[in-house]
Amino acid sequence: MLDTLRITTLPNGIRVLSVAKPQAEGVRLAIHVRVGSRNEPEPLNGASHFIEHMLFKGTARRSAKALSQAIEGQGGSINAYTDRDNTCYYAEVPADKAHRALDVLGDLFYNATFDPKELDRERHVIAEEIHMYADQPDSVAIENLAAQLWSGHPLGRPILGLMDGILAMPRADLLAYRAANYTPGRTLFAFEGRVRHDACVKAVEALAGALPAAPAARGPEPFTRAIPQDPFSLTRRDINQTQLAFGWRTAGLEVDRRARATLRFLSAVLGESMMSRLFQSIRERRGLCYSVASGTSTFADAGAFYVAAGCHPDKAYGGAKAILAEIRKLIEKPIGAAELRRTRDYLCGRFRLRLDRSAAGWAAAQALFGQAPDAEATLAAFRAVTPEDLREAAATYLAPDRLALAVVAPNRARHGAEAWTRLMHY
DSSP, X not given: OOTTEEEEEOTTSOEXXXXXXXXXXXXXXXXXXXXXXXXXXXXXXXXXXXXXXHTTSBBSSOBHHHHHHHHXXXXXXXXXXXXXXXXXXXXXXXXXXXXXXXXXXXXXXXXXXXXXXXXXXXXXHHHHHHHHHHTOHHHHHHHHHHHHHTTTSGGGSOTTOOHHHHHHOOHHHHHHHHHHHSOGGGEEEEEXXXXXXXXXHHHHHHHHTTSOOOOOOOOOOOOOTTSOOOOEEEEEESOSSEEEEEEEEEOOTTSOHHHHHHHHHHHHHHHSSTTSHHIIIIIIITOOEEEEEEEEEEOSSOEEEEEEEEEOHHHHHHHHHHHHHHHHHHHHSOOOHHHHHHHHHHHHHHHHHHHHHHHHHHHHHHHTTTOOOOHHHHHHHHHHOOHHHHHHHHHHHSOGGGEEEEEEEETTOOOOHHHHHHHTOO
16 A cells, blocks of 8 residues: 655755556645644734735746646646645646646745735735635634634634734735745655656756755744633524534644544544434434534644534534533443444545545645654554543543533524533533
8 A cells, every 4th residue: 555655855854755646647746834823923823824825926937817827727726725733735737737737836835926915915815714714603613612622822723813913914024934934844745646756856856956954943832731721612693503513632643643543433433424423313313403523633742522513503402412422422331343343444444545535645744744654554553443442532532621612603592601511511
C-alpha cells in the first residue's frame, strides 16, 4: 500500500511528496503550510485566512482572473482552505498540464502583490463570508463550541477572524505575518497522479530551491490541560430548529497511533454513518432529528470529540438526553463482537477509499506534523482496537466533567440555561 509514496527534503527545508499513479488521467498538486489561525496573535485573528484570499488576488505576472483562467481554462480546478493549524493551496489538472499548474500555484504562493485596492475590496468579501456563516445556526453552534472548548486560547478563536479586526487589519501586518510563517521549513509540496518523483523534486527546486532556509518562526501558543473550558452556552435566534453541539477535549498527536485510532473508532461507532448508534437511535427509531453526526479533531497538542444534531425545538431536549444516553452506554458497556467487526471493516474500508481518492493529501497531512505517513500502520491500529480499549477511552474522554455544550435555539424554545445545564450531568 502506497508503494509509490516518496518524500524528499530540499537543502532549504522544503519537502516534496509524491504518490505516483501511472494510469491516472490527471495530477493533483498542493502546497501545504504549517500555519493557521492558532498561530495568530489576538490582534491578527483572521490573518491566515485573509492571506489565503489575497494570494488569489494577483501577482506581477497574472491578474486574479488570469490565475483562475490558467487552470480552469484547461478543465482543471484551483482553490485553497485555511484551518486552525495549516493552510493549503491546491489544483487539479489534466496530466499534461501539471507544469502549468505548478507554475500558477508557485506564482500566487510566492509572488502575490497584496495590491492595496484589492486588499481593501477583499476585506468586504471576507466580511460577507463572516455574515454567511453567522446566518447558519449549525455553524454558529460549532463556532461557539470551539470557543468554549479552547476558552481564552487561539484554538478557540474563529478562523475567519472578527469583523472589526478584518476591516482594520493593516497591510504591513499581513505581509510581516506571512513573511514570518510562510517559510521553507513549514512548506510541503504534494503531487499525486501521473507524476515522477524526481521530476517533481526538480520542478520544485527550480521554483523555490534558491530560497534561503529561514530561522524557525515562533510556534503556536501551546495548549495545556490547565486551561479551563466554558461548559455551556445558549444563543437564541429567529430560527425554526434547535442546533446542538456537544464537545469533549481529548488527546492530540502526543498520544500513539493506536490511541488516536481508538478515538476515531468511538466516533464511527457513535455517529459517522447510517449504521451508527446515533443515526439508528435518534433519527431512525425515535425520529428526533434529521441530522446527527459525530467526529474528531486532532491537533499537535490537543484534540476534541464532538456530536452535532439539529432538532425541532420541542424535541431538542429529548434528543440531547438520548444522545447523552448513548454516550453513557459507551462508558458502561463494551461493544459486542459483531459491532466491533462492522465498525472495523467500515474504518478500514473508508481509509482505503480515501487513499484511492487522495493518498498524497492524507500523507501530506501526516508529514506536515512530523508523523510518518504509514498506511499499513494506520490499518493495523484500527484492527488492534478492542472493546475494552473503546470502553476505557469513552470513560476517560467522554466523562461529564469534560463536556461542553453549545445550544443555538429559536427565541420561542422553552428550555433555558438551567434546564440544559442539568442535563449535562449524565
